[in-house]
Amino acid sequence: MKKDFSSLLVTTDVTVKDVLAALDKNGKGVVFLVDHDQIMRGLLTDSDMRRALLKGASISDPAELYMNRDFVSGTLPKDKPENITLLNEKICSLPILNPSGRVVDLLRLTDLWRLPVMEPVLKGREMEYVLDCLNTNWISSQGKYVEQFEEKFRTYISTDHALSVSNGTVALHLAMAALGIGRGDEVIIPDLTFIAPASMTVLCGAKPVFVDVDRSTWTIDPENIEVHITPRTKAIIVVHLYGHPCEMDPIMEIARRHGLYVIEDCAEALGAEYKGRKVGAIGDVGTFSFFANKVITTGEGGMLTTSNPELYNTLRLLRDHGMSREKRYWHLVAGFNYRLTNLQAAIGLAQLERIDDFLRYRGEVVSRYSAQLKDVEGIVLPPQKEWAKNIYWLYSILVDKEATGIDRDTLMGHLSVHGIDTRPLFYPLHKQPPFPDEADNSFPNADWLSSCGLSLPTSNNIKLEDVDKVCAVICSATKNKSLFRKYEFGKDS
Template structure:
């Protein structure tokens, strides 16, 4: 959109009514409206707060904008230095119309746009720089080098035992596990319908059939009842995904799996540190797979880890990861393997990150507590839960937008975006997506419903409580305006 078209969307005439202004504010997802005269000269501003106050003062939908616009406003000069205009913004002056020499609006500078709040930021403030510099100065930058081994040991120590092998990503970790168990054509693998596509992609890459099942309405993780209904003689594995940091209900999943000789590959990409009945995820099933993409609880840039209590499967995954080569006889290939190794550089980051895991989890817990405390008061928001048997690590604090909120999820996302708050829709249901036509699906109404309503709010290792407050205040404010507008008399 050209700058000219962008500013035109904000403009209304002096004869506009409250109804027109509300429609315009809605079309702008809550952004400011500029009131101009016939010559295009700026005469007043209207924010959603002005609309609320007008309705409280008894203005009706047909009241004219001149009765409730703010006439005393601060403006900047479009030709002025950007830094000088920025200085005019404050917690009181959150929108600054920038005018040409004749007084016509050219652009709007908003406080929020300068304070963009991303969904997630990695926190690399520990030993990351030292360890990476150590790799660079020693020359050990590829997958051979001391940090890979140190990171793997630190990781299994954190999980409390088992074996850990670092991989190039969470996806390659999942693929290694399936290949190690010989999953292939003719086999079925049960996958929750609500997850990131990588969980199902690896099944398809093995030539097996992903079978999509529904999720539990409270935790939005794999529903054991749905799993039970999906089992056939061809079922070889299930991939419970501990989605958004909440563990699956593992006991019934393990019982079903053991009874039907099904391998359990936990997808822990989003749930490092989450616990089920006091046990960390990743060593409850047969294999655990973690991701260290930049938005995860800890990051190595890209990277992953496979974990298991079974030394034989650990050995097989280790060989498969390294071209399928025998450890004793170099260039002798036992399996057609892969290069799914992690580099020493990535592992250096990983070691520095896992050293800080307790701090990261404590911060996330604080963020989630504050969100829940504040948002419980906002009608129409479904908040994430922590089942009695669970420790949720709140990878992303994901809410469901109910009709009582007064606007749908997509509209709310736009309103938050105007306030420079980045959010993310939850995953689309996997069944029915073009990539998975070879799959099979059981009915998945819960997944479909949450996919249409779910929104992840900023959550991260270095998000401050003030930033959480800003998100909550924005949600409260948007909800409040919706209610007030609904109450306006004709």
């Protein structure tokens, strides 16, 4: 069917008022001005009109007075790479002209296919279990799915206990509260991580003490921990960052020698293993997140794992208002309500039923990325120690500006214009406003990783062809044009 662009076109002899009316009607934020042979002569955007009116333009003025004559246009076919790369934050709508200069199509940034960094896959029994909750009225934090989810999780991680909570942040808060961490205590935390371990430490009244990360694992550097231990140190929170486990043996050895607790923040690493043991089963307590961008999701949600029965009882007591399990409404301590609902647990159970499939497929995705990016000069692949099973929560790379000829942020912009969402690595904690005491300390590895790292799309269902597109755009944006594998933009399989 022939496309109708009439609402986008006005003739060059119209007034400002006519252009405003056309903009109002087409809602696309732009009109193209054509002569009587339908040849495009210029364009006007919403912003152009706003600026003109502010400068004193009258609505009866000829629109031609304000028209952009120096406009950017594309050629057919609309979706070819050259056209797509012309789009950016300023040029959001590109007129596509035929050889005579007539408008034959329109390419808009918002119309482009987009590949998210991470999206949930809810194609198992989620709906069935949630409907069961709705049909039976078990929608709050009691019900069979909470128990089943916890039991399946406990078995999966190989710990004696698993306790579900409302998210990964409160899991950390609960862990610290149950371990008695509070005012006057210090907690060792990697400088490169999502903020939750540090902010929960602060909210417990304790002081976070940052330790630089290891360049080869991106996680806390065990060799750097001991110099930060003081008589006030109570715990080490290790973060298995981006799915790669921390080097646990030396960390556990240091912790035991100094009488410190180890909290494993496994929010990004469900299924990851250190020397064959699942993360979350190695320290005193493990914490997990089921936010929608995690390997499995419950929307919002979290879990704690431990094999210490006393700790489990305290965690459970504090999670449930500090209420006695024998005597209802009798509160042994002041506690929280950090429970997960049966509805969320229903989703979690269905997700956990698919974890092996998710991780198997992620392995294929990772191989596909690595095979294509390993020879791109200046691109450093994600860490993979011989003792580690990395689950690559987000496949993240480092960009060496000198070797690639492009800096990380420009590469992200380039990928974005091609419809590919990415994320920079976390900002080092010592640079962030809540931690002024750490601002002058030196964390060269965290600084370096944060300055040049980015995460690429890694959903559980990302198509391998889409991985190829991401790699092709990276190759074409760097000095490695020869590695650019041809594919057709816009043809989403």
